[in-house]
Amino acid sequence: MSCVGYPSLNYILATNIAAAGLSDILLVYEPRFILTDEVERLAPEHIGVLNSLVATGIVSETKHGKTTELELDTRVFAAAKDTPYYPVIYMAINTGLRQAELLGLRWRDLDLDLAALSVTQVL
DSSP: OEEEEETTEEEEEOSSOOTTOHHHHHHHHOOSEEEESOGGGSOHHHHHHHHHHHHHSEEEEEETTEEEEEEOOOEEEEOOTTSTTHHHHHHHHHHOOOHHHHHTOOGGGEETTTTEEOOOOOO
16 A cells, blocks of 8 residues: 655555555545555455545444444546456446435446437445
């Protein structure tokens, strides 16, 4: 895990997430951006943290019965072309749709002729 900070920009290059866990890193560094090219290698709990961050902007962690919760304005940029998650991640990054909106999409919500997408339901 590389953490790089500049006065006006903080970001994490998530190529090797440390054993400490993604939520620990987010709570400590509060990055503005997460750049990852190995989504397919992330543990399920780290994918859950990223999903929560994208959907709600909130990162939470429970340790020793105490929950820490932090709202972050962090943007997640991920490349997962070799995974079944790529279409959802791509849509989330490029449209700003929330998780419930993404999960509610159906093929009939997409108009290829107009290059338009309609959100008609949420899950």
